[in-house]
Amino acid sequence: MMRGRGAEWATILRLLGTAADTAGNVVLVEGEPGMGKSLLLAEAATVAAARGTAVATGRADELGRLTPLGPLLSALAEWPPPVALARGDSPDGPGLLMWLAEQVRTTLERRTESEPLLVTLDDLHWADPATLMALRTLPSRLASHPLAWLLARRTTSEYGDSGRLFDLLEEEGATRIRVLPLDDGAVAEVIADTLGAAPGEELAALSAQAGGNPFLLLELLTGLREEDAVRVRSGVARLTGTALPQRVHTAVRRRLGEVSTKTRHLLEATAVLGRSFSPAYAAEMLGETPAALLPALEEAIAAGVLAATSDELMFRYELVWRSIVETVPAPVRQALHHQIERNPPARQPPRHQRADGSSAETLVLLSLLAWDEGRLSRGLDLAREAAEMPGSGRHPQPRAVLTTMLTDLWLLDEAETALAGATEEAVGQPEWTAEIPVLRARLDLTAGRLGSAIEHAEAGLTAADTLGVPALAASALSVLGAASLRAGDLPRAIRYLKNDLARGPQGAPPYVRLRSELAAGRINEAHGGAASGMSSLSRVYDALPRHTGALTSEPTAAAWLVRVAMAVQDERRADAVVDAAEGIAWRNPCLLNPSVAAAHARGVRDRDPEALVRAMTEHTDPWARASAAEDLGVLLSADLDARDLAVDSLNSALVCYGSVEAIRDAARVRGRLRGLGERRRHWVRTDHPVSGWASLTGTEQAVCDLVAQGLTNRQAAEQMFISEHTVAFHLRQVFRKLGIHSRVELARLAAQQSVRPDH
DSSP: OOOTTTHHHHHHHHHHHHTTTTOOOOOOOOOOOSSSSHHHHHHHHHHHHHOOEEEOOOOOOOOSGGSTTHHHHHHHHHHSSOOOOOOOOOOOOOOOHHHHHHHHHHHHHHTTSOOHHHHHHHHEGGGGHHHHHHHHHHHHHHSSSEEEEEEEESSSSOOOHHHHHHHHHHHOOEEEEEEEEOOHHHHHHHHHHHHHHHHHHHHHHHTTTTTTTTTHHHHHHHHHHHHEEEEEEETTTEEESOOOHHHHHHHHHHHHHHHTTHHHHHHHHHHTTTEEOOOHHHHHHHOHHHHHHHHHHHHHTTSSSSOOSSSSSEEEHHHHHHHHHHSSHHHHHHHHHHHHHHSOOOOOOOBBBOOOOOOOOOOHHHHHHHHTTHHHHHHHHHHHHHSSOOSSSSSSOOHHHHHHHHHTTTTTTHHHHHHHHHHTTTTTTTTHHHHEEEEEEEEHHHOOOOHHHHHHHHHHHHHHHHHOOHHHHHHHHEEEEHHHHHHOOOOHHHHHHHHHHHHOOTTHHHHHHHHHHHHHHHHHHHHHHHHHHHHHTHHHHHTTTTTTTTHSSSSTHHHHHHHHHHTTTTTHHHHHHHHHHHHHHHHHOOOOOHHHHHHHHHHHHHOOHHHHHHHHHHHHHHHHHHHHHHHHHHHHSSSSSHHHHHHHHHOOOOOHHHTOOOHHHHHHHHHHHHHTTTOOOEEEEEEEESSSGGGOOHHHHHHHHHTTOOOOHHHHHHHHHHOOHHHHHHHHHHHHHHHSSSSSHHHHHHHHSSSHHHH
16 A cells, blocks of 8 residues: 555546546656655556556666657557567658658557557656657547556656647646655555554654655665664564665665766765755865856756755755765765864854855855756845845855846846946956956846947956966857847857857856857857757756756847747747746746746747737837837738738837847848838948048948858848849949959968958
């Protein structure tokens, strides 16, 4: 009997009772590792078989991701008699997945013609995309058949596609079961079942260290019994020793085997500090910055080993923490203790800690964790609090983090104040000083001061290279690429992108890595179209909804990511972005920008003019307003009766883009207006010499840059949003003014002249 799972089991029994029906036949089971999901599925299969229902059981595994439809195919192969798929007649290439999915569907239809069927699929957090796509449609397509589905996934891993699948199935009527830790009464019942007696006080306390996790609890109790570490007298089970049984250590080692070596070493080192610890002190002890530890800490949280409290990190289960400490080799444990004794964590420095002992560095790291998860209000509150406490001089500076967050939210006045404080506080702190021009560059970029943004980002890049801070260099390069692209200088943006790719920091914090990848995607999309942009964005999409740093780094990011996904007909990823953006808005009801950004993304996804009008009127960033107005104009231009409204929207976009010097975006809107029969001048008359480089106009210089890179007239026209004939005209003017007759000569002269400095 499964203790503490009465409600969950009742739901599954109802599913088994309706297996022969055609409604309410999908149950979703999810929970942390060790909560008993697999046991529920196994018991359900046993009961179904006893009732005369056919059963097909499958399971995903981490390595099985390489096998399309693996869990479903393994479930089919378990049926008696074995199911034979005519693999010899299968197509090659891309058609194979479609063929396999159709074989699965027809086989299920055939099997349910004579008897009801229960399909159980476990560990779907490891399922391959083809399996998840099949499960998205099979329950509804086979709703008229006597077929029941029991699907299970782990919840501590990144939400990912399996979580989105469960959301969609639940919206369509599936029943969702969240398997939670056992309560105290159920724990006592499990102890009595396993040991045949009620627990004594010490055994009850030890069992509580399993945190209600059935797997850990049973491993503990079984191990104690196997090692004769418990004795029953007068109906009470009492401990005879204090050491954890080997069975627990084996289980914990298996759990740690699911994380990277770096994360495992981090957990072993921090366990010595205690069950809860300050991330800032852990970084100091390991000779790292808190930001450098962020990827490993996030992996440990995703694996369910660590949990974040309001101000610290702690081991989720005391039993796991104890096992890690006890299995660290004694010499290593002693060395770590000696290190802590020589440099203990400060306990009462009043200017650097709150009353609860949290340092500025700890608050900064927790604010970044909250921000990365889309809890912007919480992250901002923690950053503001950290900014009031002087830090240690290590990167990142609290006021710098606060400036970045305020800039992302377009709270520019407060960001300017925070930056002024960061500048003053950075005196005498080299890494902090190097960060100031990068912060200024991001502020200038957000405010539309592109020339100033490029100038300050160049200074920040030089300082970052001098000090050897790769994460700061990556931030500077992402600003340089974005500013150059907006300014219409695609060749320069591409050079910055190549520079960033060549030096890209390994293990950079997610908030740095995702910003860089978003900038790379924008540049690649501008250069090679939506498909090229998608090639740089897979990690940005796949990180959602757990890591939302790309969506919060600029107000149009969500809408742009939806637009790119829709351009390549990837509706799944477009929906994932909209869901993540709306999740951010829901978690931050007091902030306006996330809600407007979500409306913009939803408007693009659903082609909803009302949502786009809201975004156009409520975006606080002029560039974002222009983007929403352009999206609205494109949508309305498809309706002949709305042509005038489309022109008005595009004109609004043109004005807003012009106000922030977004030359490339303005050129694209002019192209859209020309398509509607409207022409807008895009040049400014200035006095030029009659020949030589100085005689070239801005448009001629842009043509020169693109052609010198080897682009054809058609490719250059696509980049500049003008016709191929216009490019040819400007190119003839360039040849005449420079006294040349070929593209080869132009490329040679451009290299000699260095019209655009290479970085």
